[in-house]
Amino acid sequence: MPEAAAEEDDIIGILSGMGPYAGLDLAQKIHRHTAARTDQEHLSVALLSYPGWIPDRSTYLFDHTKPNPTPALAKIARRLEAAGATVVGTPCNTAHCSPIFDALTERLSDAGSQVHLVHMIEETARHLRRAHPGIERVGVLSSLAVYRLSLYQDVLEAAGFDVVRPDEKTQREVVDAVIFDETYGIKAQSDPVTDRARRDLLDAAADLKENGAEAVILGCTEFPLALPERDAHGLPLIDPTRVLARALIRAGAPDQLAPPIRPQPPLASN
Amino acid sequence: MPEAAAEEDDIIGILSGMGPYAGLDLAQKIHRHTAARTDQEHLSVALLSYPGWIPDRSTYLFDHTKPNPTPALAKIARRLEAAGATVVGTPCNTAHCSPIFDALTERLSDAGSQVHLVHMIEETARHLRRAHPGIERVGVLSSLAVYRLSLYQDVLEAAGFDVVRPDEKTQREVVDAVIFDETYGIKAQSDPVTDRARRDLLDAAADLKENGAEAVILGCTEFPLALPERDAHGLPLIDPTRVLARALIRAGAPDQLAPPIRPQPPLASN
Numbered sequence: 384m385p386e387a388a389a390e391e392d393d394i395i396g397i398l399s400g401m402g403p404y405a406g407l408d409l410a411q412k413i414h415r416h417t418a419a420r421t422d423q424e425h426l427s428v429a430l431l432s433y434p435g436w437i438p439d440r441s442t443y444l445f446d447h448t449k450p451n452p453t454p455a456l457a458k459i460a461r462r463l464e465a466a467g468a469t470v471v472g473t474p475c476n477t478a479h480c481s482p483i484f485d486a487l488t489e490r491l492s493d494a495g496s497q498v499h500l501v502h503m504i505e506e507t508a509r510h511l512r513r514a515h516p517g518i519e520r521v522g523v524l525s526s527l528a529v530y531r532l533s534l535y536q537d538v539l540e541a542a543g544f545d546v547v548r549p550d551e552k553t554q555r556e557v558v559d560a561v562i563f564d565e566t567y568g569i570k571a572q573s574d575p576v577t578d579r580a581r582r583d584l585l586d587a588a589a590d591l592k593e594n595g596a597e598a599v600i601l602g603c604t605e606f607p608l609a610l611p612e613r614d615a616h617g618l619p620l621i622d623p624t625r626v627l628a629r630a631l632i633r634a635g636a637p638d639q640l641a642p643p644i645r646p647q648p649p650l651a652s653n
Numbered sequence: 654m655p656e657a658a659a660e661e662d663d664i665i666g667i668l669s670g671m672g673p674y675a676g677l678d679l680a681q682k683i684h685r686h687t688a689a690r691t692d693q694e695h696l697s698v699a700l701l702s703y704p705g706w707i708p709d710r711s712t713y714l715f716d717h718t719k720p721n722p723t724p725a726l727a728k729i730a731r732r733l734e735a736a737g738a739t740v741v742g743t744p745c746n747t748a749h750c751s752p753i754f755d756a757l758t759e760r761l762s763d764a765g766s767q768v769h770l771v772h773m774i775e776e777t778a779r780h781l782r783r784a785h786p787g788i789e790r791v792g793v794l795s796s797l798a799v800y801r802l803s804l805y806q807d808v809l810e811a812a813g814f815d816v817v818r819p820d821e822k823t824q825r826e827v828v829d830a831v832i833f834d835e836t837y838g839i840k841a842q843s844d845p846v847t848d849r850a851r852r853d854l855l856d857a858a859a860d861l862k863e864n865g866a867e868a869v870i871l872g873c874t875e876f877p878l879a880l881p882e883r884d885a886h887g888l889p890l891i892d893p894t895r896v897l898a899r900a901l902i903r904a905g906a907p908d909q910l911a912p913p914i915r916p917q918p919p920l921a922s923n
Contacts, residue, residue, distance in 0.1 A: 392705060402692040403684050407677055410700070414673050420841055422672040422704045430680070430700040431736055434692045435662060466701055466732045571690055 393635035396468025400434035401475035405604035412628035440477040441528035522596030569605040663905035666738025670704035671745035675874035682898035711798035792866030
């Protein structure tokens with residue numbers, strides 16, 4: 384066991400608020416994947432969840448005349464840095480689309496920020512190669528913005544994977560609605576999620592399997608709240624928030640990365 | 654529904670790290686008790702969990718030659734303020750003992766801090782009067798430090814309640830061990846907690862009932878992880894973290910305080 388962390392040790396920053404529960408889920412997964420037996424051995428985590436500051440990512444990505452979330456994200460990232468964060472992750476897939484993520488890293492760099500912003504989607508591609516070496520064809524469930532901007536598709540194809548996705552109609556009417564529907568969507572009801580959200584997501588994963596997927600990425604941070612299990616229909620379910628948690632520990636405190644463990648039911652589902 | 658929060662709205666700060674899961678539990682309860690239907694309507698929360706900075710509270714309270722956690726707590730509170738927090742709570746009962754809490758408020762005041770530090774134990778006494786008006790005799794389960802320094806006893810008696818506590822031997826050998834035992838204690842195993850921790854706590858609550866308690870305060874932030882239910886042995890279980898969550902919302906964004914809801918199983922028990 385390592386000694387208790389000193390003040391100069393790395394602090395892991397969580398740039399949160401999209402939605403608020405995804406930030407708590409990431410923080411919980413960081414603690415869960417840390418080798419620690421006492422309070423003092425746990426890693427330092429700064430979580431800033433300022434949802435009211437951050438305009439909707441998808442709305443902006445579909446229409447650049449709408450409010451741009453990037454300035455708020457940069458401002459929160461700078462506050463994380465002021466709080467001591469050296470390595471930062473953001474548990475929001477849509478925020479990794481290049482019109483936001485690249486603009487964010489540029490803004491931070493221009494402002495002289497020293498923070499290391501970990502890229503959740505690139506880490507997910509690395510994780511697939513490392514933990515599932517036999518897999519070639521990967522299914523992706525995501526928000527409509529991430530789908531249309533081919534976020535996972537581009538990163539995964541660059542890493543040598545084939546990508547399977549829902550058809551556009553299913554993506555729009557079923558998968559996106561699981562996130563955003565005002566009645567049964569996870570953003571409206573995440574605590575607990577609705578049966579409808581869970582069922583629709585399982586059905587969408589079954590469709591991907593029929594189209595040859597050998598694993599399914601839950602490419603929206605809300606999805607693992609509805610599907611906390613390790614597999615569905617015999618395929619591994621990949622939780623990028625879990626991958627990000629481990630990547631942040633690896634970046635900030637590699638000696639304290641716990642051996643891989645089974646994913647657990649999420650904090651918001653009980 | 655209120656409008657999305659503007660940048661100048663209050664930010665709720667969580668001074669955390671004692672233990673790390675208690676901070677996540679408080680953050681989750683703040684979200685749970687907030688009236689919000691979209692990401693943007695959720696309250697801004699800054700959570701700084703720097704466990705390695707903060708020497709053990711009980712150790713210091715029993716022996717003032719040991720490292721004092723107060724300077725680290727003040728430093729973290731100042732960083733919360735720099736991150737924008739206007740109202741701050743700390744989900745650690747032991748940190749509310751006056752040798753720490755009073756020294757912390759004095760330090761912050763000397764440093765010119767404007768932050769409003771909410772007192773979890775005083776809020777718990779207020780909650781009892783408001784939500785359980787018939788109750789006169791209150792049982793308290795806590796850490797040994799909180800027990801010996803009569804933290805709840807003093808605050809509750811000042812508010813006109815009778816207080817029932819375990820005898821010193823049970824407090825030391827059973828209740829304190831539920832927190833600190835290196836094998837089955839909640840600090841060593843909080844995710845999930847052990848059956849032993851849960852059983853010992855239920856037995857201690859039964860003893861308090863036999864001695865006339867009409868409600869039982871779970872006066873250690875780890876306890877609700879083991880006993881998430883609303884009642885035990887027919888007595889209401891009072892969760893000060895839940896009370897603190899509602900007090901922080903009331904202080905920072907009173908219009909968004911949701912109606913009281915049943916307590917839920919904790920984030921770490923699933």
